[in-house]
Amino acid sequence: MNIEKVTAALDSRLRRDIMIILAKEPKSVAEVTKELAALGRVVKYRESVYRGLEKLVDAGLVDKYYYRQKGIGYKLVVKRIQINLADGTLESE
Numbered sequence: 001m002n003i004e005k006v007t008a009a010l011d012s013r014l015r016r017d018i019m020i021i022l023a024k025e026p027k028s029v030a031e032v033t034k035e036l037a038a039l040g041r042v043v044k045y046r047e048s049v050y051r052g053l054e055k056l057v058d059a060g061l062v063d064k065y066y067y068r069q070k071g072i073g074y075k076l077v078v079k080r081i082q083i084n085l086a087d088g089t090l091e092s093e
Contacts, residue, residue, distance in 0.1 A: 001060045009059035015052045026075035
């Protein structure tokens, strides 16, 4: 995992909210968008959620897979991140 990509991915309240949603269970873009709305997070465009998910995938925090009936789905693969600022290393679970 690249520390720059991880910190950049986490530098967004929307992306952190998406990770909280995915911690419960895997979801599609539409399901994540709907759950964000239920939490009171107004997302004007579904594309914003998609781009946020893709940034999390690129950072290695979320995995993208094919949902049989629903199409593309996303699931959280990292539930805990520890950054050692002294040596710039990153550990995850």
